[in-house]
Amino acid sequence: MPLLTEAMRAAVGSLIDWRVSYPVDESDIRRWALAVYYPSAPPAVFTDRASAEASGVEFVAPEEFNPFAWAVAECMRATASRRGDPDALECMLGLPPLAFTTQLNGGTSAQYGENIRVGEVIRAESRLTSYSERDGRVGRMLFSVTTATWTNQRGELVRTERATSIRY
Numbered sequence: 293m294p295l296l297t298e299a300m301r302a303a304v305g306s307l308i309d310w311r312v313s314y315p316v317d318e319s320d321i322r323r324w325a326l327a328v329y330y331p332s333a334p335p336a337v338f339t340d341r342a343s344a345e346a347s348g349v350e351f352v353a354p355e356e357f358n359p360f361a362w363a364v365a366e367c368m369r370a371t372a373s374r375r376g377d378p379d380a381l382e383c384m385l386g387l388p389p390l391a392f393t394t395q396l397n398g399g400t401s402a403q404y405g406e407n408i409r410v411g412e413v414i415r416a417e418s419r420l421t422s423y424s425e426r427d428g429r430v431g432r433m434l435f436s437v438t439t440a441t442w443t444n445q446r447g448e449l450v451r452t453e454r455a456t457s458i459r460y
Contacts, residue, residue, distance in 0.1 A: 295390060295425045295434045303385045308418040308438060311367040313359035316412050320362070321353045328356065352407035355451075359414045378459045381436055385420065390434070390459075398435060398456030405449035414450060416442045421454065433460045 318341065325338035336343035337351070344351040353359075377383070378392035408414065421437040435458055442451040 293432065295432055296423055297387075299387055300382075300423050303387060304420055304422060306385055306420050307368075308381065308384050308420060309368040310415065310417045311360060311364045312416075313414040314363060314365045316353065316357075316359050316408055316410055316414070318351070318410050320359065321351070321357065321408075321410070324357050324361070325354055328354065350407070350409070352409050355404045355407075356402075357408055359408065359412075360416065365413075381420070381438070381457070392434070392459040394430075394460050396458040398458040400453060400455045402454075403452045405451060406444060408444070408450055413445045414442050415445075416440050428460070430460050433458055 322339045325334035328334070337347055337349055338344075338354055341351040376395070378395040379389035382389055418438050418440045421439045422435075423437075424435045426433055426435070435456060437454060437456050440451075440453045440455070441449070442453075444450055
């Protein structure tokens with residue numbers, strides 16, 4: 293029995309949510325670098341502005357830096373209570389839940405654009421990119437792909453993330 297409905301097909305391309313970061317601070321970049329490179333020491337260009345400048349590079353955040361890791365300045369809606377809920381996507385889109393019991397991470401990919409600099413404010417918008425379904429050993433499975441586009445306050449592309457979710 294098919295899982296996809298006409299309403300689900302029509303929702304492809306819809307905005308799921310958006311969020312805005314606080315201005316990025318030098319200490320945010322340092323803390324992130326210390327955390328992701330641990331137990332090794334992070335490259336000095338991410339912890340010391342003078343070292344970065346002496347190396348002839350600008351003091352910027354590592355590509356994988358997440359300005360939303362500690363707090364969010366603004367967001368479209370409170371989605372935290374639905375995290376881990378296999379029907380969260382449909383609920384956020386205003387679609388009827390499908391009563392899934394299991395959700396798996398089907399993979400994530402990222403493409404990077406402009407570096408994130410001190411003082412920048414990042415906006416992330418997530419949209420439903422696609423739905424597909426197929427049969428597996430556990431029965432009929434629904435695959436959903438979402439794309440989050442991050443831009444800085446000048447509208448420059450910072451990052452594009454694609455995430456696949458598998459539910460059944």
